[in-house]
Amino acid sequence: MRTSDFDYYLPPERIAQHPIEPRHNARLLVYDRKTGKMDHRIFYDLPEYLNAGDVLVINQTRVIPARIFGFKPSGGKVEILLLKRESDLVWEALVGGKKIREGTILQLVEGPLAVVEQVLDGARRLIRFETEIEPYLEKQGQMPLPPYIHEKLEDPERYQTVFARQPGSAAAPTAGLHFTPELIQLLEQKGILFGRVTLHVGLDTFAPVTEEDPRQHAIHSEWCELDEETASLINSARAKGGRIIAVGTTSVRTLESAGVNAQSGQVVAPFHGSTRLYILPGFTFKAVDAMITNFHLPRSTLLMLVSAFAGREQILRVYEEAIRREYRFYSFGDAMLIL
Incomplete structure (x- = not known):
């Protein structure tokens, strides 16, 4: 095969x-x-x-409207796509941005702080939010459409x-x-x-x-x-x-x-x-x-x-x-x- x-x-x-x-x-x-x-x-x-x-x-x-945005301490923009909830505050996510290392603190747009707990393979990270993230997603999250859909x-x-x-x-x-x-x-x-x-x-x-x-x-x-x-x-x-x-x-x-x-x-x-x-x-x-x-x-x-x-x-x-x-x-x- x-x-x-x-x-x-x-x-x-x-x-x-x-x-x-x-x-x-x-x-x-x-x-x-x-x-x-x-x-x-x-x-x-x-x-x-x-x-x-x-x-x-x-x-x-x-x-879930799992696509959210934030900033690094340097001011650099970060895009976060939540993949899987590991616990109340910890999620596995794909993180788009440069130098997103373990310990990096992220400030969500009009939202809570988050910290990168662990670097996984590729762009995957374990992220801990300071509060439960679901209420924030309902207000600020975007729907993660598949990559082959280009129309809004x-x-x-x-x-x-x-x-x-x-x-x-x-x-x-x-x-x-x-x-x-x-x-x-x-x-x-x-x-x-x-x-x-x-x-x-x-x-x-x-x-x-x-x-x-x-x-x-x-x-x-x-x-x-x-x-x-x-x-x-x-x-x-x-x-x-x-x-x-x-x-x-x-x-x-x-x-x-x-x-x-x-x-x-x-x-x-x-x-x-x-x-x-x-x-x-x-x-x-x-x-x-x-x-x-x-x-x-x-x-x-x-x-x-x-x-x-x-x-x-x-x-x-x-x-x-x-x-x-x-x-x-x-x-x-x-x-x-x-x-």
């Missing part, structure tokens, strides 16, 4: 720069793994492909799912962006169940694999939770013949992490903590029967995950067709339903 096996050419104009309105009008490419058949629909048609008793597993994480987002809520509840992500679980209250109501009326999980998405999700062999790549850890209520819902639904449909790769990662310690007769067990689960072709899926996902970057761990589920050659063929039919790619792009 080589990282180059997961490469493809995407014309730049296929990268979506803004979200579709309404959300559920995004296009939906439905791919059947058994037959190889592709349907071209819109996301609002999703209920036609689901049955009463199926479970849609959604990630209720909320993106007028409404920050469009980079949140309608079911976002638990703040902590540096990026949105983008497959969930297509759901609207009207579509959710339609699904529930049909007897489709919703299971809620939380996985706080890190910026590493956008990082390409640079190693020649993807198995040498150091996969990032992410905090996730699948509680007892959701575990019970999923186990009961599968026992009755319902399918478990992951909404997004973040839900896949959470479900399969929760599947590791499942007892006999269970699909998942409750799970809470960091996961380093790395899903590559050859992985045996225990919990996920189908998935909804956007179109992913070349050479990314997310493309590898989808390839593990549906086959590398098959997915690259589907992507080729999606490009030919001018689907929109990446975070604000269109969706796939893989059955």
